[in-house]
Amino acid sequence: xxxxxxxxxxxxxxxxxxxxxxxxxxxxxxxxxxxxxxxxxxxxxxxxxxxxxxxxxxxxxxxxxxxxxxxxxxxxxxxxxxxxxxxxxxxxxxxxxxxxxxxxxxxxxxxxxxxxxxxxxxxxxxxxxxxxxxxxxxxxxxxxxxxxxxxxxxxxxxxxxxxxxxxxxxxxxxxxxxxxxxxxxxx
Amino acid sequence: xxxxxxxxxxxxxxxxxxxxxxxxxxxxxxxxxxxxxxxxxxxxxxxxxxxxxxxxxxxxxxxxxxxxxxxxxxxxxxxxxxxxxxxxxxxxxxxxxxxxxxxxxxxxxxxxxxxxxxxxxxxxxxxxxxxxxxxxxxxxxxxxxxxxxxxxxxxxxxxxxxxxxxxxxxxxxxxxxxxxxxxxxxxxxxxxxxxxxxxxxxxxxxxxxxxxxxxxxxxxxxxxxxxxxxxxxxxxxx
Numbered sequence: 001x002x003x004x005x006x007x008x009x010x011x012x013x014x015x016x017x018x019x020x021x022x023x024x025x026x027x028x029x030x031x032x033x034x035x036x037x038x039x040x041x042x043x044x045x046x047x048x049x050x051x052x053x054x055x056x057x058x059x060x061x062x063x064x065x066x067x068x069x070x071x072x073x074x075x076x077x078x079x080x081x082x083x084x085x086x087x088x089x090x091x092x093x094x095x096x097x098x099x100x101x102x103x104x105x106x107x108x109x110x111x112x113x114x115x116x117x118x119x120x121x122x123x124x125x126x127x128x129x130x131x132x133x134x135x136x137x138x139x140x141x142x143x144x145x146x147x148x149x150x151x152x153x154x155x156x157x158x159x160x161x162x163x164x165x166x167x168x169x170x171x172x173x174x175x176x177x178x179x180x181x182x183x184x185x186x187x
Numbered sequence: 188x189x190x191x192x193x194x195x196x197x198x199x200x201x202x203x204x205x206x207x208x209x210x211x212x213x214x215x216x217x218x219x220x221x222x223x224x225x226x227x228x229x230x231x232x233x234x235x236x237x238x239x240x241x242x243x244x245x246x247x248x249x250x251x252x253x254x255x256x257x258x259x260x261x262x263x264x265x266x267x268x269x270x271x272x273x274x275x276x277x278x279x280x281x282x283x284x285x286x287x288x289x290x291x292x293x294x295x296x297x298x299x300x301x302x303x304x305x306x307x308x309x310x311x312x313x314x315x316x317x318x319x320x321x322x323x324x325x326x327x328x329x330x331x332x333x334x335x336x337x338x339x340x341x342x343x344x345x346x347x348x349x350x351x352x353x354x355x356x357x358x359x360x361x362x363x364x365x366x367x368x369x370x371x372x373x374x375x376x377x378x379x380x381x382x383x384x385x386x387x388x389x390x391x392x393x394x395x396x397x398x399x400x401x402x403x404x405x406x407x408x409x410x411x412x413x414x415x416x417x418x419x420x421x422x423x424x425x
Contacts (some may be wrong), residue, residue: 093288096309097280100288105316140316145309153308157288184303187287187294187402 004172005060007039008091009081011074012101012141013067016158017092018042021064023161034172051076051135059084062171064091064154068101069142073135082148089167093157093186095144100157102141109137152177156185193259208250208261209237219263220272220301222390223338224251227411228347233339236275236301239263247271273305281312282361284319284333290392291399295406297390298336317361324374327397328386330367335393337363341385348414353379365393384411 010018018041024031037043038058054077063085069075082088093099104112117127128134144150154167163183170177189204195217202211207230212219222234232252239250242260247268250261262268279285279298287293319333342354342365353376357366368376386394387406395404417423 090309098314099286102314102316103284103286103289105314106284106318142314143309145311146313150309155308179306179308181303184306184308186285186299186302187290 003036004034004062005038005058006035006062006064006168007037007057007060007081007085008041008064009039009054009066009077010041011065011067011077011095011144012070013092013094014100015041015066017064017066017094020092020156020158020161021164024165025161027161027165031168031172035168054080057081057084060086062087062089062168064089065095065144066091068094068098069138069144069147070101070104071135071137075138075147078144078148087151087171088144088148090144090150090153091164092159093155096153096155097186098141098143099187104137105140109139113137155183157187160185191255191257193255193257193261195261196263202255204255206255208239208241208248208253208255208259211255212237212239212250212261212263217263218304219250220276220304221251222297222301222336223340225340225344225388225408225411227415228340228343228388231339231343233337234275236272238268238271240265240268269305273307276301276305276307277310277312279336280307280310281314282317283336284314284316285391289401290334291395291401291404292392292406293402295402295404296392315361322367322373323397324372325379325381325397326374327381328373328383328394329397330365330373330394331392332364333393334391335365336391337365338390339365340388340390341365341394344384344388344411348411349380349382349384351378351380351382354385387411 008018038060051073057080063081065081065088069078090096094101113127118125152167154163156163166183167177190201191204192199192201195212195215200211200215209221209224219237221237224230224237230251232249235249237250238247240262241248285298287299322330339356342356345354346352353367355366355369356363357370358364367373368378373379386396387408387410389406
C-alpha cells in the first residue's frame with residue numbers, strides 16, 4: 001500500500017495549530033513512514049497571493065485546515081481544497097468556531113480597517129487597496145464548516161499534539177477517531 | 188417524611204417525599220448535565236439541560252424542578268435527550284460571544300465542561316455575534332454580558348444568601364440581560380456589599396475579578412455550602 005497523502009492549509013489563524021503539529025516531535029518520524037506531505041505552509045515557498053499557489057493543490061487523502069474563513073481568497077482556497085481532499089479536518093478553534101479572528105464580527109469591516117490603518121497607525125496612514133495583492137475581507141468571519149463540508153473537528157487553541165496524533169493515527173489505521181472528554185479543549 | 192421508590196435508568200432508587208428528581212439522581216451519583224442549578228439556591232429550571240424522560244409524561248421534564256413521585260420510571264441518558272442537550276449547549280455558544288481563548292475562566296468553566304460532556308466538537312448554528320456591554324465600573328469585579336448564559340445564579344445568591352438583591356433580569360428572549368441595581372452601572376449600586384458571592388457562583392466568565400487574566404480565574408463553589416451549613420449550625424450567632 002502506498003503512503004497516505006496529507007496536506008495542511010493555513011487560513012485566518014496564527015499558525016499555532018501548525019506549531020502544535022510540529023510538537024509531535026519524534027512522532028513525525030513515525031508519521032513519515034506512512035504518510036507523504038503533499039502541501040503545507042511549513043514546507044512550501046509561499047506566493048504573495050495564496051490563491052495562485054492553491055490552483056495547483058494536489059489530490060490528497062487528508063487535509064488539515066487551520067484558521068477561520070476571513071477573506072475571499074480563503075473561500076476559494078477552501079473550495080479547491082475540499083474538492084481535492086478525501087477528508088477535510090477543521091484543525092483548531094479558529095477553523096472550528098472562528099475563535100479570536102471572529103472578534104472582528106463585532107464591528108463592521110470598514111470600522112476595523114479604519115481603526116487599524118488610519119486611527120491607530122503612527123505613519124503612512126492609508127487603507128491598503130491593491131486588490132491584486134490583498135483579498136477582500138468578508139463581512140463576517142466564519143468557521144470552515146459554514147463554507148464546506150468538514151469530516152472531523154480537532155478542537156483547541158491550539159489542539160494538543162496528543163490529540164492531533166490520536167486523530168491522524170486513527171485515520172492512518174483506517175479507524176474513525178472517537179473523541180472523548182480528554183480530547184476536547186476550547187481555547 | 189415518607190420514603191418513595193422510583194426507577195432511574197432501570198435501577199431502583201429511593202428518595203424522600205419533597206425531593207426533586209435531580210436530588211435523587213445526584214444522591215445516586217448518576218451523571219447528568221446542569222448549568223443553572225446549584226446546591227443551596229432555589230432551583231428555577233432555566234437552562235433545561237437536566238431534562239429527563241419520565242414514563243407516562245409525553246414532554247421532557249426538568250429534573251431540578253420536578254418532585255419525585257412513587258413508582259416513577261425515569262431515563263436520564265436516551266438518544267433523544269443527548270440530541271436536545273447538545274443542541275442546547277450549541278445554542279448557548281452561538282448566542283454569546285464565547286471566545287474561550289481569551290476568557291478569564293478558560294479551563295475552569297462550567298459551560299466548557301458541558302460542551303465536553305455533550306461531545307460538542309463544533310457548533311452547527313450561525314453565531315449571532317451580538318454586541319454586548321462590559322461593565323467595569325465596580326472597584327473589584329467586572330460584568331461581561333457576552334459570556335452570560337442567563338442561569339440567574341447571581342440573582343439568586345445575592346437575593347437568597349447575601350440578602351442584597353443587587354441583580355435582576357431585564358428584556359426578553361435573546362435581548363435578556365442581567366442588570367445590577369435596576370440597570371445602573373454596578374459600581375454605582377449602593378446595595379452591593381462587594382461580597383463577591385455572585386462572582387463565585389457564576390458558571391462562566393460573565394462575572395469575574397478585575398485582576399484576572401485569561402485562564403486564571405478558578406471559582407470557589409464550596410463557599411456556598413460552608414455559609415449555609417454554618418448558618419444552619421448557628422456558628423456565627425451572638
